[in-house]
Amino acid sequence: MSAVWRASRGAVKRRGLQTFVIGLVVLCSTATVLLAMVVLDATSAPFDRAFAEQRGAHAVVSFDAAKASDAQLARTAGRPGVAAAAGPFGQAVLQVPDSWLGRPSGPLTVVGRADPAGPVDRIRLLTGRWATAPGELVVEWPIQGTPSSDMLGTELKTPGAPTLTVVGFAAGMSRSAGGWVTPGQMAALHPPSAQMLYRFSDAGTGTEARLRTALDTATAGLPAGALTGAQSYLTLKQAFSAQADAYLPFMTLFGVLGLLVSVLIVGNVVSGAVVSGYRHIGVLKALGFTPNQVLAVYLTMVSVPAVVGSVLGTALGTVLAPPILKLAFGGIETGTASIGVSPWLSAGCLVAMPALVVLAALIPALRAHRLPAAQAISAGSAPRTGRGLRVQRWLGGTRLPRPVSLGLGQPFARPGRTLLTMAAIVLGVTTVTLTTGLTSTMVAYADRARGDGAERIAVDMREPEGDEAASKLSDRQIEARLRALPGTDRITVRALTEVRLAGSAATTRFLDFYWGDTRPLADRIVTGHWPDGPREVAAGPAFLKENGLTVGDRTTLHLNGRQLPVTVVGEVIDGDARSLETGRRTMAELAPDTPVFGYTIRLAPGTGSGPYLKAVEALDPALRPSPLSVSGGAVVAVVTFSTVFTVLLTVVAALGVFNTVLLNTRERRRDLGMLKSIGMTPRQTVAMTVTSVAGLGAVGGALGIPLGIVAHRLVVDNVGVIAFPESMKSVWHLPQLTGPVLAGVTIAVLGALVPARSAARLTIAEVLRNE
Numbered sequence: 094m095s096a097v098w099r100a101s102r103g104a105v106k107r108r109g110l111q112t113f114v115i116g117l118v119v120l121c122s123t124a125t126v127l128l129a130m131v132v133l134d135a136t137s138a139p140f141d142r143a144f145a146e147q148r149g150a151h152a153v154v155s156f157d158a159a160k161a162s163d164a165q166l167a168r169t170a171g172r173p174g175v176a177a178a179a180g181p182f183g184q185a186v187l188q189v190p191d192s193w194l195g196r197p198s199g200p201l202t203v204v205g206r207a208d209p210a211g212p213v214d215r216i217r218l219l220t221g222r223w224a225t226a227p228g229e230l231v232v233e234w235p236i237q238g239t240p241s242s243d244m245l246g247t248e249l250k251t252p253g254a255p256t257l258t259v260v261g262f263a264a265g266m267s268r269s270a271g272g273w274v275t276p277g278q279m280a281a282l283h284p285p286s287a288q289m290l291y292r293f294s295d296a297g298t299g300t301e302a303r304l305r306t307a308l309d310t311a312t313a314g315l316p317a318g319a320l321t322g323a324q325s326y327l328t329l330k331q332a333f334s335a336q337a338d339a340y341l342p343f344m345t346l347f348g349v350l351g352l353l354v355s356v357l358i359v360g361n362v363v364s365g366a367v368v369s370g371y372r373h374i375g376v377l378k379a380l381g382f383t384p385n386q387v388l389a390v391y392l393t394m395v396s397v398p399a400v401v402g403s404v405l406g407t408a409l410g411t412v413l414a415p416p417i418l419k420l421a422f423g424g425i426e427t428g429t430a431s432i433g434v435s436p437w438l439s440a441g442c443l444v445a446m447p448a449l450v451v452l453a454a455l456i457p458a459l460r461a462h463r464l465p466a467a468q469a470i471s472a473g474s475a476p477r478t479g480r481g482l483r484v485q486r487w488l489g490g491t492r493l494p495r496p497v498s499l500g501l502g503q504p505f506a507r508p509g510r511t512l513l514t515m516a517a518i519v520l521g522v523t524t525v526t527l528t529t530g531l532t533s534t535m536v537a538y539a540d541r542a543r544g545d546g547a548e549r550i551a552v553d554m555r556e557p558e559g560d561e562a563a564s565k566l567s568d569r570q571i572e573a574r575l576r577a578l579p580g581t582d583r584i585t586v587r588a589l590t591e592v593r594l595a596g597s598a599a600t601t602r603f604l605d606f607y608w609g610d611t612r613p614l615a616d617r618i619v620t621g622h623w624p625d626g627p628r629e630v631a632a633g634p635a636f637l638k639e640n641g642l643t644v645g646d647r648t649t650l651h652l653n654g655r656q657l658p659v660t661v662v663g664e665v666i667d668g669d670a671r672s673l674e675t676g677r678r679t680m681a682e683l684a685p686d687t688p689v690f691g692y693t694i695r696l697a698p699g700t701g702s703g704p705y706l707k708a709v710e711a712l713d714p715a716l717r718p719s720p721l722s723v724s725g726g727a728v729v730a731v732v733t734f735s736t737v738f739t740v741l742l743t744v745v746a747a748l749g750v751f752n753t754v755l756l757n758t759r760e761r762r763r764d765l766g767m768l769k770s771i772g773m774t775p776r777q778t779v780a781m782t783v784t785s786v787a788g789l790g791a792v793g794g795a796l797g798i799p800l801g802i803v804a805h806r807l808v809v810d811n812v813g814v815i816a817f818p819e820s821m822k823s824v825w826h827l828p829q830l831t832g833p834v835l836a837g838v839t840i841a842v843l844g845a846l847v848p849a850r851s852a853a854r855l856t857i858a859e860v861l862r863n864e
Contacts, residue, residue, distance in 0.1 A: 098393065114752050115450065116398035116405075121745045123406025123446045124413070128737070129347055130438050131414045140266075140330050148177070149266035150214045150290040152308050153324040155184060158287045161319035166289055172311045176294040179213040182206050183276065183284035187251045188653055189591075194232065194247060194259075199591025199604075200652060201249075203230070204270040204288055205279025213290040214267040221245050221261030224275050230257035231273045234264050254282060268329055286321065301327060322593075328639055346804055347735075350524055350742060357517045357749065388459070392451055399450035407442050413737065496777040499768075500784025507757065511789065514753045518793030519800065521746030521840050526801020526833040527808070528735040533824035534809055534817060535732060541616070541666065541821075547582070548702055549721040552692040552709055566713055568689040572609075574712050575692060580700030583610035588680060589690040592673075593651040594640065602636075603669065604650065606687060608677035610695065619818045620644050621663035627678040630659045633668020634816040637661070650683060657683045667815045693721060743840060750786050750844025758782065758852045765852055775853035782849035786841040794837025801833060 143149075156166060163181045170178035183205040209216035209223055209231075216231075220240050224231050230249060234240050240262040249257045257274065269290060274282075293307035304325050312320055382390070493501070504511040552575065566574070576584055588606040607614055615623035621644040624631045637643060644664050650657045650673075657679070665674065680687060696705060702720055709718040758765070765778065773781075802825055809817050 112394075112398045114748055114755075115395060116402035118745055118748050119399050119402030119446050119450060120406040120409065121742075121748075123403045123442050124410040125347070125742060125745075126446075127407060127410030127438060127442045128413060129349075130442075131410070131435070134435055134438060144266045144326065144330075147215045147217065147266045148211075148213055148292065149326055150179075150269060151293050151304060151326050152291045153214075153267055153269045154289045154291065154308065154312070154320060155322040156181070156287045156289065156315070156319050157321050158183075158285055160316045161287070163287065165315060165319075166287055169289065169291075169311050169315070172313070174293050174295055174307045174310050175291055177212040177292040178289060178311075179211045180289040181287040182289075183279035183282070184270070184286040184288040185279065185282045185284040186593075187249070187254055187282075190250070193249060194244060200593060201271040202593075203272045203274055203279070203282070205276040205282075205284070206270075206273045207276055209263060209273075213292050214265055214269050216263045216265045216273070219262045219264055221259075223263075224260055224273060224278070227275065227278045227281070228255060228258055229260045229274065229278070231261040231263050232259055233268070233271050234262040266329070267326065268324070301325060346527070346808060347524070347742075350520055353520055357513055357520070392454055395450055395454045396447055399447040403443050403446040406446070407439050410442070411439060494780075496773070496781035497784050500781040501788050504785060504789060510753055510757075514749055514786070515789045515793050517746045517749040518790055518837050518840055519797040521743050522794045522797025522833055522837045523801040523804060524739050524742045525836040526798050527804045528739045529832050530802065530805035530824055531735050531808065532732055534805075534821050537821045537824070538666070538815065538817065547698075548696045548700070550694045550696065550702065550705060550709070551719050551721040552694060553717045553719075554689060554691060554715055566715075571689070571713060571716070572692070575694060575709070578705070578708055578712075580697050580705050580708075581694055582697040582700075583612075583695040585609045585611060585613065585693040585695075587690050587693070588684075588687045590652065590684050590687045592683075594648055603672040604630075604652075604684075605672060605674045606677060606680040606684075607674065608680075611676070613693075614674070617665050617667075618663040619666050619816045621661075624662050624675045624679070626662075626676070627682060628657065628659045629662045629679065630673045630675045631663035631665050632661060632673050633665045633670070635670035636668060636672060637664060639670050652683055655683060664816055666818070743836075747840050747844040750789075750841050751848060754782060754786060754845040755848040755851075757785065758848050769856075778853040779849045782852050783842055783845050786845045787838055790838040790841030792837075793841070794834055797837060798830065798833045 166181040169175065185203050186200045187203055189199055189201045206216075209218060218231075219234055220242050221231070245259055245261070247259045249259070255278075257272075257278075263273070267290065269288065291308070291311060293304065293311075295303055295307055304327065308323060572584065572586060575581060585607060586609045590604050590606075592602055592604045594602060611623060611625065618631065621631070632642070640648070642648065642661050644661055646661050647658055648661070650659055659675070659679065668674070696702065706718045706720075709716055769778070805824075806822060809822050
């Protein structure tokens, strides 16, 4: 083994440039694949881990307490397919006043529960303690992080119910309630509903159909109409990664492209290194190395840079992953699930990438393994004949400059190597085309979000602090004074409450009411129309998908004992997965007393924002004005992701071209010496070498552009949180195609330039000395 290691170490030192190429290719490929896998893993693994740890409920189910007794509900825990159950718990809905604990007015589902533990839906306390006495309340904390202990002691006063004092904040993975009280306190609230929490033995496949079947089996035999609502854990899981869904399609595609490019380039690099090392293999055999020892030498020689490259690539991917995850998962709202880089992904890349290199080297190494020593030595030095001669002779008879005709004929001498190189260029051009299209689409999306470009002011309502006096003006008076301010052009008024959808057990949705100037809102509709009529709503694609709705469907909203059937009449280009939008007519029927949440004011041309902000502050101490800026977080994230992956994959593709030209130059040293001896200049040598791959770049560009266009359409059609209109998808015009057209040739030229200059500096004497 010592002889094998010494021979391998010597080969690594002797082939320093080739070793560097292998290591750099593996580095870039490892970083690309790791980043894609990290985001893909983060969309489900953190939720699954936290859900399993807290024994989350596969279904949170509400029952009408008047139709099903506690004894009947308790018996459902023993039904076939029920692995575990908790309950029945009393359930009541309280009306939260405006801005209580920073949340808008709306229903708060409260459940009577003796302790946070249990066989299903174990609640984790974040701050404070569990409710143990009447008048105490534990509140569900809906976002990541730990709430401040200063909020403990806050009182909740609701009509027709006793005052409750907040003694703790908690989080669960099932979102089974907005708050918890003791069972005794719940009895005093006379709950109209009862809650059961189920875990099913047949829910591991994670399909709604299986969950519905399991729930039907568990509740069979209950009185008709007893089941009033059910919430699937799959809905929560989808909401967990709703924001990341915007990035998943192209992250997945980039990951696949990165894996394909790495396979092609590593195979090309290692195959070329083995072929060019035939003479070395022959010498080793002549010195007494067995075929297996020769094979071990070569595999060890390529494994060293592969291991170093995979380690550095894993480190690079690990460093880049946290900021990417922060962008993709900002504002997650499900329980205690936390996002991070899974160690097993890094470990997998550390093992898989060197193994990939070894497998790529194995086939050509086995071919050399079978060669006798004399044949291996001659294979490393004998000139190639009969490969591509017909094409080269035809090109020589054309009027093309001789360096160009010689360069165009070179790829036909090594068709296998040429195909691998061109495949890498095709994938590189596909990546550039995809990135160009995504950037154009996201820029158009950002332009639409900015609207007409007029300066706008956001005015929020502020709760009084300390000794500050509350506003003495009504909502109508504030609106009238804002309209009367000099510089006011148009005003959009927004009110906000929380409602429950029909069939939902506990989770609430935000319902935004808008009136005044709704033209900017109507411009965001991509399907249907703005809901300006009674009982009409609109929502973004994430909300519609999560709740199984489409434009034209009907659903029912529940608020304060009122039920209002509404029709989805419009799909918004984007929107919160928990938010519905509607107009004032619907508000008049469902929640006429909802207070104003804020105003958006379009300033008249020539109005300065600074003086206007001061004028608004002077109107009323409850008004908090600020310049309205359109967040470009999603646009920046997509462009950043695309740029990072494009740079990595383009570098890898260029390294593949570099390796091909380097191997071709070394194999054709004798030919280069002959050409130089008959008068070929260094500039002509560079032209010939670059031309040999420029043609591949042009062909690769022609093939990669349509693949990139198809990939772009595939991505934008499957972004779950944005409904791109056709105008944002059809971005392929002459200016946008200029970059991809030149990308193939640019990748080829950049990869060929260094070895071409090295070939130009090669002297006749050096060639003869090596021969």
